[in-house]
Amino acid sequence: MQSSDIYGVQRLPRSVLFGPGQRAALPTIARSLGKRALIVTDERLRTSKELAELLEGLEHCGVASHVFSNVEPELPVRCIHDAAAAGAAFKADVVIAIGGGSCLDAAKLAALLITHGGSLADYYGEFKVPGPTLPVVAVPTTSGTGSEVTPVAVVADSDRLLKVGISSPFLIPEVAVCDPDLTMTCPPGLTALSGGDALAHAIEAFTAAPRTWTSNTAYEHVFVGKNFLSDRHALSAIGLICKYLARACRSGADIEARTAVMQGSLSAGMAFGTAGTSLAHAIQYPVGALTHTAHGLGVALLLPYAMAFNRDRILPQLSAMADVIAPHLSGQTDIARADAVIAMVADLFTEIGIPSSLADIGVAEADLPKIAEFALGTTRLVKNNPRELTPSSMLELVQAAYAGNRAILNNPQRATR
Numbered sequence: 001m002q003s004s005d006i007y008g009v010q011r012l013p014r015s016v017l018f019g020p021g022q023r024a025a026l027p028t029i030a031r032s033l034g035k036r037a038l039i040v041t042d043e044r045l046r047t048s049k050e051l052a053e054l055l056e057g058l059e060h061c062g063v064a065s066h067v068f069s070n071v072e073p074e075l076p077v078r079c080i081h082d083a084a085a086a087g088a089a090f091k092a093d094v095v096i097a098i099g100g101g102s103c104l105d106a107a108k109l110a111a112l113l114i115t116h117g118g119s120l121a122d123y124y125g126e127f128k129v130p131g132p133t134l135p136v137v138a139v140p141t142t143s144g145t146g147s148e149v150t151p152v153a154v155v156a157d158s159d160r161l162l163k164v165g166i167s168s169p170f171l172i173p174e175v176a177v178c179d180p181d182l183t184m185t186c187p188p189g190l191t192a193l194s195g196g197d198a199l200a201h202a203i204e205a206f207t208a209a210p211r212t213w214t215s216n217t218a219y220e221h222v223f224v225g226k227n228f229l230s231d232r233h234a235l236s237a238i239g240l241i242c243k244y245l246a247r248a249c250r251s252g253a254d255i256e257a258r259t260a261v262m263q264g265s266l267s268a269g270m271a272f273g274t275a276g277t278s279l280a281h282a283i284q285y286p287v288g289a290l291t292h293t294a295h296g297l298g299v300a301l302l303l304p305y306a307m308a309f310n311r312d313r314i315l316p317q318l319s320a321m322a323d324v325i326a327p328h329l330s331g332q333t334d335i336a337r338a339d340a341v342i343a344m345v346a347d348l349f350t351e352i353g354i355p356s357s358l359a360d361i362g363v364a365e366a367d368l369p370k371i372a373e374f375a376l377g378t379t380r381l382v383k384n385n386p387r388e389l390t391p392s393s394m395l396e397l398v399q400a401a402y403a404g405n406r407a408i409l410n411n412p413q414r415a416t417r
């Protein structure tokens with residue numbers, strides 16, 4: 001056993017390309033991996049110039065292609081079975097995912113079903129994927145989910161209230177191509193909520209509970225908690241997103257801001273893809289199911305509350321974040337710097353139009369106990385939280401987020417419970 005500060009795990013695609021215009025490499029990449037490409041995307045891109053260029057490039061390289069463009073946001077299971085059926089009928093040997101997190105997750109899971117068959121429910125949970133899948137080339141068009149580099153995909157199964165995850169290192173795409181040009185069309189609202197999701201990935205990875213490691217940890221858990229490799233990416237993501245997200249929302253044509261936010265979301269994906277996420281994500285699951293609001297919206301709204309709730313367990317991490325995003329506060333106490341960091345995150349979200357309470361997004365007060373109970377049931381996320389969670393503390397947190405009262409969570413007497 002070793003202490004957490006000298007433990008590291010990193011699982012990544014074989015190649016990650018980043019930069020404006022890098023999508024032009026896609027035909028060459030596809031040709032290196034196969035001869036028949038299934039392209040998984042949504043209606044928005046079906047008639048776009050970008051897709052037309054990709055299809056032309058593939059043809060030029062001698063790669064046959066078939067486009068599946070029926071992916072729906074938040075990803076119903078049906079989309080994945082349809083995409084897999086289309087890919088199998090076409091005899092695809094490589095999958096290209098282009099779109100937001102929903103398209104990337106759909107492609108990862110379609111590749112899984114094409115290769116291993118069965119029904120998606122066979123793979124719910126961790127380590128259920130039996131081996132490598134068809135290679136996936138992931139091309140994000142939002143700066144948010146990090147799915148282009150992560151071992152997880154999330155679906156909405158109509159048989160279950162909460163969305164459900166499939167996590168396996170075999171789901172990590174073979175190649176990620178991150179081209180910030182593709183995010184220039186994101187409207188301010190989408191930029192805000194996907195950027196908020198990315199910031200939550202980075203902060204929750206950076207503040208995840210330290211674990212006691214053994215040499216088997218990485219083979220017993222897909223998400224292994226905070227470690228020195230994930231920390232590097234997480235802190236870099238926090239700096240970039242805090243500095244540039246408001247600019248990207250205000251001025252969508254600002255390529256410098258778009259590029260920085262995409263660097264941030266990629267780095268955040270590299271961090272949480274091994275460390276995992278925690279509390280804000282745990283509560284978003286039932287909130288999203290009850291309000292039908294987007295993943296990124298709920299996660300961003302909840303993040304400052306989760307940070308305040310955990311504050312006294314994560315002072316060193318908040319201090320390290322302050323060094324990056326609030327260097328002018330050096331010399332102040334750890335508590336003052338921690339509160340300033342939490343307030344900066346909350347203020348950023350207010351500035352970009354994220355609602356600040358669960359009441360604002362249509363949560364009913366009567367549903368708070370149910371939300372707390374379901375959130376506590378998301379074991380994978382709850383076990384990653386740095387402060388122990390009990391039914392009563394989870395309910396207090398959810399009530400504070402409903403009322404829009406973050407200050408109540410900073411009562412030191414509560415934080416020691």
Ligand SMILES: NC(=O)c1ccc[n+]([C@@H]2O[C@H](COP(=O)([O-])OP(=O)(O)OC[C@H]3O[C@@H](n4cnc5c(N)ncnc54)[C@H](O)[C@@H]3O)[C@@H](O)[C@H]2O)c1
Binds near residue numbers: 073186190
């Ligand atoms: N696998 C992971 O690691 C991971 C992590 C976090 C979230 N997720 C999942 O990802 C999904 C959310 O992904 P998302 O936030 O990227 O949104 P999304 O993929 O659900 O897309 C939302 C909407 O934005 C549109 N859109 C996408 N790119 C655009 C662009 N460049 N310009 C204009 N419109 C664009 C889409 O067409 C869609 O209508 C959820 O299902 C969530 O559960 C996955």
Ligand SMILES: [Fe+2]
Binds near residue numbers: 145197200299
């Ligand atoms: Fe997320």
